[in-house]
Amino acid sequence: MERNQQRRQLAVMRQSLFDQEYLDEQFIQLEELQDDANPNFVEEVVTLYYRDSARLIQSIEQALEKKPLDFSKLDGYMHQFKGSSSSIGAKKVKAESTLFREYCRVGNGEGCIRTFQQLKKEYTTLKKKLEAYFQLARQVGPAETACRPK
Amino acid sequence: MGFKNINIGTKEGVSNVVGTALLSSPRINREQMKNIQTNISTALVVDDDIINRKIHRKLLDNLGIESETVTNGKEAVDVHCTGKNFDLILMDLEMPIMNGIEATKKLREMGIHSMIAGVSTRSLEEEKQEFMDAGLNDFKEKPLTVAKLASILHKFCEDDLEPVTD
Numbered sequence: 001m002e003r004n005q006q007r008r009q010l011a012v013m014r015q016s017l018f019d020q021e022y023l024d025e026q027f028i029q030l031e032e033l034q035d036d037a038n039p040n041f042v043e044e045v046v047t048l049y050y051r052d053s054a055r056l057i058q059s060i061e062q063a064l065e066k067k068p069l070d071f072s073k074l075d076g077y078m079h080q081f082k083g084s085s086s087s088i089g090a091k092k093v094k095a096e097s098t099l100f101r102e103y104c105r106v107g108n109g110e111g112c113i114r115t116f117q118q119l120k121k122e123y124t125t126l127k128k129k130l131e132a133y134f135q136l137a138r139q140v141g142p143a144e145t146a147c148r149p150k
Numbered sequence: 151m152g153f154k155n156i157n158i159g160t161k162e163g164v165s166n167v168v169g170t171a172l173l174s175s176p177r178i179n180r181e182q183m184k185n186i187q188t189n190i191s192t193a194l195v196v197d198d199d200i201i202n203r204k205i206h207r208k209l210l211d212n213l214g215i216e217s218e219t220v221t222n223g224k225e226a227v228d229v230h231c232t233g234k235n236f237d238l239i240l241m242d243l244e245m246p247i248m249n250g251i252e253a254t255k256k257l258r259e260m261g262i263h264s265m266i267a268g269v270s271t272r273s274l275e276e277e278k279q280e281f282m283d284a285g286l287n288d289f290k291e292k293p294l295t296v297a298k299l300a301s302i303l304h305k306f307c308e309d310d311l312e313p314v315t316d
Binding site: 087 | 205
């Protein structure tokens with residue numbers, strides 16, 4: 001595909017991630033840190049996030065299978081998970097994390113389970129979208145991508 | 151909004167220059183980052199989260215600040231026991247083994263005068279106050295950004311702090 005066309009496609013892809021609220025301002029903060037010395041910094045951070053958060057997802061899943069639910073433990077795991085998600089600008093994932101913690105606070109187990117299912121959907125969807133985005137970005141090559149979303 | 155450089159502190163001709171426009175801006179871009187000069191040369195990142203350690207390290211690196219990372223408060227104390235010192239310590243609050251409050255108190259008891267900036271997701275006033283009371287110079291809510299780090303550098307000069315490393 002012609003290079004300019006690829007750049008346009010990349011820009012459209014990026015814009016839609018913000019328009020559909022998968023990502024927030026924090027992602028742009030990460031893009032601003034990227035430079036010639038670390039041209040793949042954002043992708044590295046996102047890759048690290050998915051690798052590191054997988055263990056938290058597993059811990060939460062296991063904790064949700066235990067009866068009675070330990071809401072304090074669940075909240076602790078989700079606090080960590082929310083922090084990491086927030087650091088990469090994962091807006092929808094962060095929102096579900098916040099909701100999950102609210103359900104923990106009031107001791108609503110069903111709410112926790114339901115929200116966790118939604119959280120995993122958002123988490124997986126974002127992963128696929130970002131993988132596609134970074135794959136195209138690598139083809140296009142280094143360029144100024146950080147800009148305020150329209 | 152115009153960008154105005156203000157010389158807010160000097161040490162041997164090197165100044166902490168952080169424009170007032172930048173301090174009130176929610177985001178500092180790559181070009182503006184290049185205009186930030188600081189006489190802080192070393193920092194310690196204390197955080198149990200690997201993503202935060204990577205991001206904070208890059209933030210510091212982009213401002214020309216050499217950094218080391220540790221994963222909890224006890225490691226932060228231990229590294230100082232080896233004789234190392236840092237101009238700036240970015241201290242997370244919730245960490246295993248030793249949290250940020252305990253680590254800050256311990257470092258101050260040891261006579262560590264470095265600037266310690268608490269960085270946490272906790273936003274309740276009581277929690278922030280307890281952390282500040284432990285001996286922090288500043289507190290910022292996570293996630294840390296260039297603008298927030300620039301604000302910390304500004305406070306370094308406002309508080310008349312001196313770099314502890316040459």
